[in-house]
Amino acid sequence: MKRFTLSLALVLAAAIIAQADRIFMKDGRTFEGKVIEETDDVIKLKMSKGTIPLKRAEIDRIEKGVSVAEEVDAMLEALTPSNPTGYVEAAEMCISKGTGDGPTIERLGNIATSLDPSLCSRAQTAIGDWYSQKGNRARAAVAYLAAYTADWKNQAVRDKFLKHRDSLAEQKKSQMKRLGESIQLAIDDRLAEAIPGLQASLNAPGACLVSTYVPTYRNFAALVADIRARVPCKTCAGKLWIKCYSCNGEGSFKCAACAGKGYKELKKNGVVVEKKDCAPCSGTGSIRCAKCRERSGEIRCTACKGVVPRAAGTWDRRGLISFKAAIDERMVGSLSAEEQTGPKLARLGTTTFDESFTEDGKLVFSGGKWVKPEEKR
Numbered sequence: 001m002k003r004f005t006l007s008l009a010l011v012l013a014a015a016i017i018a019q020a021d022r023i024f025m026k027d028g029r030t031f032e033g034k035v036i037e038e039t040d041d042v043i044k045l046k047m048s049k050g051t052i053p054l055k056r057a058e059i060d061r062i063e064k065g066v067s068v069a070e071e072v073d074a075m076l077e078a079l080t081p082s083n084p085t086g087y088v089e090a091a092e093m094c095i096s097k098g099t100g101d102g103p104t105i106e107r108l109g110n111i112a113t114s115l116d117p118s119l120c121s122r123a124q125t126a127i128g129d130w131y132s133q134k135g136n137r138a139r140a141a142v143a144y145l146a147a148y149t150a151d152w153k154n155q156a157v158r159d160k161f162l163k164h165r166d167s168l169a170e171q172k173k174s175q176m177k178r179l180g181e182s183i184q185l186a187i188d189d190r191l192a193e194a195i196p197g198l199q200a201s202l203n204a205p206g207a208c209l210v211s212t213y214v215p216t217y218r219n220f221a222a223l224v225a226d227i228r229a230r231v232p233c234k235t236c237a238g239k240l241w242i243k244c245y246s247c248n249g250e251g252s253f254k255c256a257a258c259a260g261k262g263y264k265e266l267k268k269n270g271v272v273v274e275k276k277d278c279a280p281c282s283g284t285g286s287i288r289c290a291k292c293r294e295r296s297g298e299i300r301c302t303a304c305k306g307v308v309p310r311a312a313g314t315w316d317r318r319g320l321i322s323f324k325a326a327i328d329e330r331m332v333g334s335l336s337a338e339e340q341t342g343p344k345l346a347r348l349g350t351t352t353f354d355e356s357f358t359e360d361g362k363l364v365f366s367g368g369k370w371v372k373p374e375e376k377r
Helices: 002-016 068-077 084-097 102-115 117-133 137-150 155-187 191-199 207-213 220-230 317-332 337-341
Strands: 020-025 030-038 042-047 050-055 059-065 241-243 252-254 263-268 271-277 286-288 298-300 364-366 369-371
Touching: 020 042, 030 050, 068 084, 068 364, 084 102, 084 117, 102 117, 117 137, 117 155, 137 155, 155 191, 155 317, 191 220, 207 220, 207 317
Parallel strands: none
Antiparallel strands: 020 030, 020 059, 030 042, 042 050, 241 298, 252 286, 263 271, 364 369
16 A cells, blocks of 8 residues: 555656756757746756756757656655655666666665665665666675675575675775785885875775784774874975975065165255164064064974874884785685675674664655755745
């Protein structure tokens, strides 16, 4: 009954939405959207990605029809938290028509699961189908595996995961390879070279094992932060001070009041009758720079803020070597499902969904955006 209710709602919503325009240009291009303004020379067309002006003289003809953007919006507007299945059906419809986008499909699937955990497998399968359709096989494999953990007796879902598993494994192995190479650079004291690869490896399989081999670090992010702190600042080369940009390293400016002479001349009838020390510069001819008062001509480095880098030889190099060896061992063998998807893989038969799509409470679509149920217009 719920499915029938949703289908009827979608039909009614599609029937009442405004007709969109399809504009055929004389050069063969076609634009689809809604005409929002017309003049003798220009037609403004509102599309899913914005509004564009079209010259009337370049238009061949205009045909009426329902735009894809409006059709999707009407479908989403019909969704309500009281019918969780409707969210999955909407995702599946988007996939079948090739409409919508990845974040929308993921939100639909995760909302459905949060409202009804029994929909997890179907919702994750829809997410996997979307990414598979778009060529992102590794991301599709993650979704299919999540679907399989929720319904481990579903052979069709298992087959989909196995079909995409190799792409995911290759992606993860590539991440592990970069992780291992970056750790080796750190071991060799090539810390500056290691940082980019380490930062890109925060979620790589095996990164979470760092605390096992180097107990000093509670997690991989702590290791990266420690290495960053050991690399001398590129701006000041570890000197902590840089040339003052205000006075260009001079430490002072030529006094403008006396043009740097240090005195002022008192003239009568064009003849100098008296010289007085310049008050602004106290007769020195220069004004001390206010920016570099602490150290003449230099200021504390704005990049590292004058923080002294840690000594490179005060860390557990042996532990890092063991950590690198553990990464290499996993590279040689086949990756388990846990290592392919990350340490948070749910056990078979459990429900999983990404709470980031639901923790904001925006479960309904209204006015072109996701809002909380009480905010729907």
